[in-house]
Amino acid sequence: MKCALVGSRYFGATVFEALRKEAGVEFTAIVVPALDDRLALAAQAAGVPVHVLADKKIVPGDAIPEGTDLIVAAHTHARISNEALARSRLGGVGYHPSLLPRHRGIAAVEWTILEGDAIAGGSVYHLADGWDAGAIAAQDWCFVARGESARELWERALAPMGLDLLARVVRHARDHGALPAHSQDPRFATRAPMIRRPVVVADEAAPSPTTPLIVTIIGPDRPGIVRLLSDRAQRHGASWTTGQMSRLAGEFAGMVHFEVPPEYVDALAEALRGLESSGLRVAIARSQRGQVPSGLRGVSLELSGDDRIGIVSKLTDILAQRGVSIEHIQTDLGGPDASGRRTFRIAAHVLVPHALANDELQRSLGALAQEMLIDIAIDDRHIGVATAA
Numbered sequence: 001m002k003c004a005l006v007g008s009r010y011f012g013a014t015v016f017e018a019l020r021k022e023a024g025v026e027f028t029a030i031v032v033p034a035l036d037d038r039l040a041l042a043a044q045a046a047g048v049p050v051h052v053l054a055d056k057k058i059v060p061g062d063a064i065p066e067g068t069d070l071i072v073a074a075h076t077h078a079r080i081s082n083e084a085l086a087r088s089r090l091g092g093v094g095y096h097p098s099l100l101p102r103h104r105g106i107a108a109v110e111w112t113i114l115e116g117d118a119i120a121g122g123s124v125y126h127l128a129d130g131w132d133a134g135a136i137a138a139q140d141w142c143f144v145a146r147g148e149s150a151r152e153l154w155e156r157a158l159a160p161m162g163l164d165l166l167a168r169v170v171r172h173a174r175d176h177g178a179l180p181a182h183s184q185d186p187r188f189a190t191r192a193p194m195i196r197r198p199v200v201v202a203d204e205a206a207p208s209p210t211t212p213l214i215v216t217i218i219g220p221d222r223p224g225i226v227r228l229l230s231d232r233a234q235r236h237g238a239s240w241t242t243g244q245m246s247r248l249a250g251e252f253a254g255m256v257h258f259e260v261p262p263e264y265v266d267a268l269a270e271a272l273r274g275l276e277s278s279g280l281r282v283a284i285a286r287s288q289r290g291q292v293p294s295g296l297r298g299v300s301l302e303l304s305g306d307d308r309i310g311i312v313s314k315l316t317d318i319l320a321q322r323g324v325s326i327e328h329i330q331t332d333l334g335g336p337d338a339s340g341r342r343t344f345r346i347a348a349h350v351l352v353p354h355a356l357a358n359d360e361l362q363r364s365l366g367a368l369a370q371e372m373l374i375d376i377a378i379d380d381r382h383i384g385v386a387t388a389a
Contacts (some may be wrong), residue, residue: 001174007074012039015074028065092127097161101184104132105192136183208261219280221252236268242341296351303346305374
């Protein structure tokens with residue numbers, strides 16, 4: 001069985017060493033992108049002819065010697081031309097680290113992680129026209145470990161799997177003079193394009209840039225909703241910074257601020273929108289950095305008192321009239337006491353114009369405190385106490 005191996009780096013060299021040990025298998029050529037590539041060095045050490053590609057994007061016909069039975073592709077980014085395939089009696093096969101037709105493309109392992117696949121796999125497929133679209137010669141699968149990175153998945157399972165599958169197909173071709181072939185089902189095809197990471201010149205200790213993503217989610221309450229959010233965030237390298245989750249009248253309502261690597265923002269947003277198929281409503285917004293606008297200062301505001309209609313409406317009306325912006329507000333209605341009265345509480349952080357002094361804001365809110373019989377405090381400074389009537 002005479003093989004031409006087209007490949008590079010660690011995986012190409014490992015396949016080369018493994019196939020050399022197979023009885024009845026020899027090499028007509030090793031095709032590499034550079035003479036100092038790890039595969040090229042291994043081939044030279046074994047005395048096997050090496051062909052260095054002039055154009056690293058394509059393998060021409062003359063790279064494959066006459067008399068070749070099978071072309072084996074192992075970690076090559078060069079397209080093997082029809083002229084090259086025609087020089088091989090059985091054509092060619094390559095290894096792709098996914099369960100084709102899922103994740104066709106150059107970043108199959110990365111997209112396996114980004115999509116949150118619980119099961120991954122590898123495919124040896126016939127080299128043909130189309131992007132990883134040739135018939136399947138052999139496949140295998142594995143589980144994806146929780147929290148596993150693309151590199152960890154490749155090194156733990158997919159690279160050894162590829163080595164085993166390629167050796168299995170080469171042995172079949174040697175013993176039977178033919179290759180298994182099962183057509184891919186295009187209904188299940190997905191793309192795994194290259195993930196382009198921005199190149200940032202910065203000090204080594206500088207933190208990686210992130211994009212703020214604000215996610216709001218509402219739907220019927222049930223166990224596991226927060227886990228669904230956190231799992232998708234982790235798979236896309238996002239940090240969960242702040243958030244509020246509540247059960248309101250039988251409905252789950254939450255808002256979360258994620259810090260996401262820029263290259264994963266779109267993928268995370270798409271994964272989160274996928275939760276809508278389970279009955280949840282999801283809204284996503286990209287935010288600018290949370291800097292306090294110039295001319296404003298942050299102030300903490302707390303309010304408590306007997307529940308009365310109109311407290312929130314009157315409070316927000318006063319703040320709006322004075323040019324105060326609400327950055328964060330949380331409300332809570334306590335249970336009834338022995339007399340049946342319920343306590344209403346507000347905790348807020350507001351942005352106040354520098355021109356509006358705290359004393360002036362206190363006077364405005366003090367009038368509300370007397371009218372509604374409530375306590376209000378600004379930055380831990382008490383405004384007014386009124387006893388219930």
